[in-house]
Structures are given as C-alpha cells and as structure tokens.
Amino acid sequence: MNKKKVTSIVLSCMLVVSAVFTGCGKSEATSTKQASKNGKTLVYGAEFEDEKLNPILLSSHALTNDLIFRGLMRFDENNVAKPEIAESYTISDDKLTYDFKMKKGIKFHDGTEVKAEDVVFTLKSVLDEKVNSEIRPEFNEIKDVQAVNDYEVKITVKKPFPPLLDKLTLGIVPKHALEGKDINNAEFNQKPIGAGPFKFEKLEKDNNLTLTKFKDYYGKTGNIEKLVIKFIADYNVRAMQLQTGEIDLAYLEPSQVSKIEKLDNIKVYKADTADYRCLMYNMRKDIWKDANVRKAFNYALDRKGMVDGILLGYGSEAYSPLQINKFNNADVEKYTYSLDKANSLLDAAGWKKGEDGIRVKDGKKLAFTVTAPKTDEVRVKIAEYFASQFKKIGADVKVDALDWSVIKIDQCDAFVLGWGSPFDADDHTFKLFHSSEIKGGDNYGAYSNAKVDEALQKARTTSDENERKKYYAEFQKELSEDPAFNFAVYLKALYGVNKRVSGIKEKVLGHHGAGFLWNVEEWNIN
Template identity: 25%
Template sequence: MLIRTTAILALTASAALAQQTDITIGMQLEPPNLDPTGGAAAAIDEVVYANVFEGLTRFGPDGSILPALASDWEVSEDGLTWTFTLREGVTFHDGTAMDAEDVVFTLDRARAEDSTNAQKALFDGIESVEAVDATTVRITLSAPNGNLPFNLAWGDAVIVAPESVGANATAPVGTGPFEFADWVQGDRVELVAYDGYWGEAPALERATFKFISDPNAAFAAMMAGDVDAFPNFPAPETLANFEADPRFAVIVGSTEGETILAMNNAELSPELRRAITHAIDREAIIDGAMFGFGTPIGTHFAPHNPDYVDLTGESAFDPDMAREALAASDYDGRPLRLMLPPPAYARRGGEIVASQLRDIGVETEIQNLEWAQWLEQVFRGKDFDLTIVSHTEPADINIYARPDYYFQYDDAEFQAMMEELSAAADPATRSTILKRAQEKIAADDVNAYLFQLAKTGVANAAIEGLWENSPTQANDLTGVRWTQ
C-alpha cells in the first residue's frame, strides 16, 4: 500500500512539473507600436488587449460587456451621468497605483482636440470626467448614450498613466495580468505574468507573440511546433491538414471583420462606385482568396448581429449593370490604384478584384504595401483609389459619419442618423436606425462590401481557453492554459 501511494504521488508530482506554463502565439502582422490609444492597427490590440492593458469595461469572448477596472457602474435617470466604481488595490506594472485620476487623465487625453486616438469619436459625447474620490469616477455626457460601457470596452479606451504613457508605444505599462518584457522588432513581443495583478493570476507565466507574415512559413512553424497556436491562421487552404492531425485543434468562428473594397469617395464618382460594386463577384473572392471561409455581406454590418440586414442583392454581381454604370460615369480609363496591405485576404482578394474590374473595362494598378505604409498613405493620407481591408472593430458603422475618415464619405443624412442613434436608448428605436443606416450606405455604394471575415485558428490540441469568435481584435490569454 505504501509503495502504491508513493508511486501515485510520484506520478502526480511528475505531471505537475511537466505542466507547461509558456506559450508562443503566431500572428501574421507585427503591430506598428504597442499603444492601443495611439494607433489604428488591429495587431496592437491582438497583443496587448486584456493582456497588458485594461479598460473600465471589457469585451467577453461572447461579445458581452464585462466589468474590468470598474467593478460596477450606475447611470442617472436622465441618462447623462454615469458613475463608475473602481477596484481597489490596482497597480500599473511600474508599481504606481491606478486610481480615479488616471481614468480622468486617460479619457481627457483621448477626447482632447489634439488627440491621436484612432477612435476619438468614441469619446465625443463626454462633456466632463471627474474624480469624485480615489475609487469613484463621474462621467457627464452632453446627451444620453446607453452605449457608453460598450465604447469604454474598446482597446482605444484602456486606462493609461501620465507617468508612463509617453513610452507605451515601445514599452507599454498597463494594469493587466501580463507585463511587457521585450520586443525584438521584426520577430516577436514577449510578455511575462505580472506578480502584482489585482485579479486572478493567469495560468501562463510567459507568452511570446511571434510574427510570421508568410502563410507557408506559418504552416511550417505550426507543423514543427515552433508556434503553439495561430488564432488567425493566414493559410485557410491548409486547415484540412491540421484537421487530420490529432496534434492540433482547428478553431473556426466569426469575427467583427467586415472585409471591404474601400473606395475613395472624394476621388471616385457615385456612378463609378456603382459600376465597381456590381462588377464584384463576392463568392468568387471568398472561394479564391479564403477557400470558402467567409460570409457575403452587402453593407458594413456583421451578419451575426441581430440588427443585420441582408443587402447583398442591392449590389449583386451583374457585369451588364456594371458596364452601364461605367458608361454613365466620368471614368477616363486611367488605372485605379489598388493599395493592398499584407493580409492574405487583401493580397489574394486584390488579384481577383483586379481581374473582375478588368472584365468591365476598369483598369487597376496594384500596389502591395507593408502595414505601416498602408496606415500612413491610405488610412491617414487618404492617398489611394481602392483598397481592401477588414474592419475588425465591433459595431463600427458610425465611422461613416466621419467625413475625414479615410474613404471620405460625407453625407449629412447619415450623420444625422448617427446623432439620433447616440441619443436613443430604446432597443427597438436603435434597431430601426441601424437598419436604415445599413440601407443608406449600401444605396450610396460608399464601398464594395465583400464578406465577413471568418476566424480560422489552429492550436496545439492540449491548449484550452482561446477565443473561438472575435468580438474584438484580441488574443486574450487570461483564460488560456495547457491541459497536459
């Protein structure tokens, strides 16, 4: 009996010692910086959201809004005053305390006139932010906005400290369960568990985000075990290989990523945009670029959202209608610059789009850009004709109310809809407005709407806790662990 008990204890101890506590996550794109409050690239949040930085609220894996640095909140009867109660004992990774003054600093910075926040519109309705005491923050709005907890869950609204904010682009300091350790640019970012974390300690002690841009190299890295998981795997054509291998789990879900052929509305006439939208065969792009993974869309809204309207018929593939619209346009035969960022959906999809446009008489000049170039020239500089990009921000149809946004759609009727939406609290009213908004941008052919990006992930079969769906652009490691 003693021998048997000793053997069991030895086996238990051996299993405990063998439990892996580090993980290597593959990513196709390297973030241009690591400050989610000062950059637009989804890759930033994919590294730091919920891992390094936290907001007052956060997105759960099912898209629900959960408490984060705020343990709870309440709103006044008129909907104008929100009071957030902060958790006690929270510290930044440099050891400084996180309190209400940091929240005031963060939100005032994000909504300031000179703010570089990529989603500054999230904070437009905030009239004032004040620290009632160290653990209480009062936010006063200019108009009721029931979406405030949702807005504050975005990566653009994470809480930062005035003492460290200046270095967050390269050496981020947050309040999350992991702290920044190293960034070898062009290769990887390393995080380690933060001993002073206010919440439940993560099962992982170290996480490495490895940047592998080439799909073939990503496949080889997974097969060789150099990468433990690739939550957004860039080579969907190889998923069958992983499905047939018991070492791996294939995780297919949905994202908030509306993948669009974005058009510069300041340069392309409505008739030319209409010609382009009807020249696009969505199914051919989904099959050819995504190997069947993706859901056709006809407007800038996720099909899994209960307020989604299927408007694919409004811009159905119709080459004859496209040629008719082209003949009525001001198109002079010049090649349109099709600027493509690195993701496979853009590069592969761009070749198919160029062919489809050529079939109706529109020539394109493909320019492949690195992510930093795309952000500088297309997103910020608005120097493009066409581009393909997936908008992974949640429920972001309100970007069409921003005339200075990169595709430069300026429509007073749509802007009024978004103002009406912000002021509406009744779910039925909001639903009606959202449906009208979807119909408006589809009818105006603002962009050519291609497909909702699928989340195709691959992981070691012994890993659990990775998100199946992507309600926001994140690789949340707080619940990830090895099972053996």
C-alpha cells in the first residue's frame, strides 16, 4: 500500500482505557451512536483517510470514487466494467478509437448536467504533466480525447489498449468547478462535487467525513440518508466501536473474528479477494542485487504456516500477483518451503555462516530490516514471521513497525507490501513492476527487468486475448525467476456489519477489502 494514498490517524484518546469504549470523546461517540440508530445514517469505521477527495489525483479505486463520483463505466458484481454515465460505446475495427454516447439528464451535485466536456476535462487533467496525478500511468496510452457534441465523446489510443474500459470507471469531475485553477491545491480536493449517490457535506480532518444522499441521483437507492466515514486507524478501537454500536461496519483482523462472531448484533462477511501480502525487496540495497539471494529467501518462507498461524485460515498461499486473475500462469516456480534449497543458494552466492550462525560475505553480515505499518496487525505479524523464518537460514533480520506518517517505502531495506486487483490484469502489475514506474510511480523497490517491461507493455497494448495471455504468462515466468517480491499470502476480507444493515451484494474484492461498499447506495437500515 502506498502511504501517499492514506493518512494513518492517531487517536489521542487511546491514552486512557475508557477511550477505547467511547471513541475520541464521550459526546462525539454518543451523538454518532444515536445518529447511527435513526434508521437512515450509516457509520463506517475506515482504516484510512484519503488525503484528497479528487479522483484526478487519487487511485481510481479509492473509497470516495465509488461514493461521490461516477465514471463513464462502472464495475458490476462480477468486476466487469459496464456503461454507467455512458449509455453505450463502440470500438473501431483497428481498436484505436472508442466512441461513447452519454446518458442525458445526469446531474452533478451542484445541479449542473454532466456533459462530454466534463469527461474531456477529467481525462486531459489526468494526462496533464502539471497535475500531480497518481494515476497518469494508467492512462498514458490515450492519444486524444474530444467532445463530439454535448453527449458524445471520442477517445483515441496510441495502440490497442484493452484495459481502457476499466480505467474509465474513473470518476468524472465538473469542468466548471476546476477549469483555470491549480488542481493540485484546489478547494475542490476537500469539498468535492461529483455525480455519485452521495454528496459532500463536511470534512473534519483526522476525524470523519460526512456525506448525504443525493436526491437527484439517477440510480437505484435504499434508505440511507447520511453516510459518516469515521477515520479509525486502530483495529482494536474499530472492533470495540462496532461492538458498542458506535459504527455499523468495519474491516476486521483475523484475530478479532471469533469474538465478533459471538455478538448477536453483528454479522461477519468473509469475502474472497485478489489482495496479497508480500515482502518487497528494495533493489537499491546491495543485499538484493543477486537474484539467487532473493530466491533463497523465497524458499525460506513457510506460507502454509502463515495462512494457519497469522490469517487463522482466512486466506491462501501466494506465488503470483495474478493468481486470482484469468491470466494467471500456474506453471511458474511457487517456491515451496525448502530450507535446504534456501541454504544451498546462499552458500553458492558466497554467504557463509559464521560462528554465531549469521552468514557473512566480504566482511558484511546478511542483515536487514523489514518495515511494516504498526496499525496493520497482519502486516506486523507477517514481518515478525519473516524475521523468525529467515533466522533459520542465517539472516539477522530486525522488524521495524512504524506509523505510516514516517514510513518511506523506497528507503526501506524490505517492506511488507499489500497489493492486488480483481480487475484487468494491467491493474496492479504495470505500475508495480515496469521500470518506468520507479521514479514517481508505485515501483518502490526500483525493480527493473527488460523482459518484464517488454511483456507488460505488449500485454497492455494487444487486443487479442490469447496474445495477452501469452505475454502475461511470460511476465509471470520472468518475475518468478527474477523476484521483485517474496509473495506470501492472499487474504480474505473480513468485515463486521451490524445486522440491521441489508442489501449488501458480495463480490471478489481488491486491496484491503476495497469494493465492499460498491453498492452501498442500495443498502437499507432496518
């Protein structure tokens, strides 16, 4: 996970035990609890706070993109992109031109109609080098975008680009609200205007975001009139507030499930995901220059032990970033647990065990630090597990559990990363492993492999599905032979939800359970 995308919230009230039961203050907790029981207010205990509420700047899969905004396309219950603000679309025979017809009468929250010029402005802003957009690499195959008229948009691409329809789930912003302004620092980023089912009401930084039902929303809705997103970084506080009724739903840690399941008023959802955890090797560090050293650490990991001991069975062993994708290549090295192979590779690489059991090469010990965010119980336990496992092969590994606010991933020796997407295979692959993403992108470990670059580029710009499958297979094969990550486990997303909430439609979720609220506008509170 990218710390730029989230801000960990430190709850000062945790200094006293009573705060665990009442949140950040008795009056706030009481009022929130009362509001959540009026039958029309839903209170969500969120792990993270989006720094800016503007889809141009943030990941297209950010929570607020689904709540406040709508795009030309939208993912359905099968994670397939279907027309949303678009009424229909056609693709030219050469796969280079996309023509979209838009629905008429769809309104932004300020009452203005969504038109083609807003789509053009949104996409051109993402592509504008002056705009600090995290998602620009996802759209850089776009050659041009034009408004044919008020309700028709023409998008041309440089090469065939099958992931485009997925990318166009990006929320559309109103041109009139941002034109001529510095998008990076616009007031809009804290007071957004979209066309989604909920509109912005107020934001209390480091505390909560309040959204209200948009009465002119064009789609189907339930009876939720207000949605309060409380920013609660501490998983124990989230679980306690779920138990006391101060919040209606929250992401849970595996260790909390058995207790929460015993509560009469809470149902625990255990959703399948494409969400994996791994150890990122920072290629800037000399220790990771040798691929055989990275392979050795991959063999030294008992993944089944992690699934059973850390995830408590709520997950599975990992070996690839596309394991849950239709383009998964199962015919790759899965690094089945083998201390013998790990030790042999390190011996061959010149790392010899000293009298203290720690390996040494050229006078330097095989020592490094694994960093993890302290507000994520699973990641901290994973880091500790890595350290204990790697000690068995002669490595001196320390664990540093830090707050997100002080973590610089690209400076860590190794980091417990979390990624994974249930959408097109381009998502969470190109931006993580292509060398063009080292500077300013999400390739924090500075991984660079010419064969991987070529395979990923061809896979995203090839229209034939069989050809895409071949290129993604090549990508996974090369990645297994020259590891960027030590893939550990896939997680189930565990959500505790008050039983008075109905209408939840489950589907395969993304990173950190992203997507659980995908149809929240249709939910009802009984």
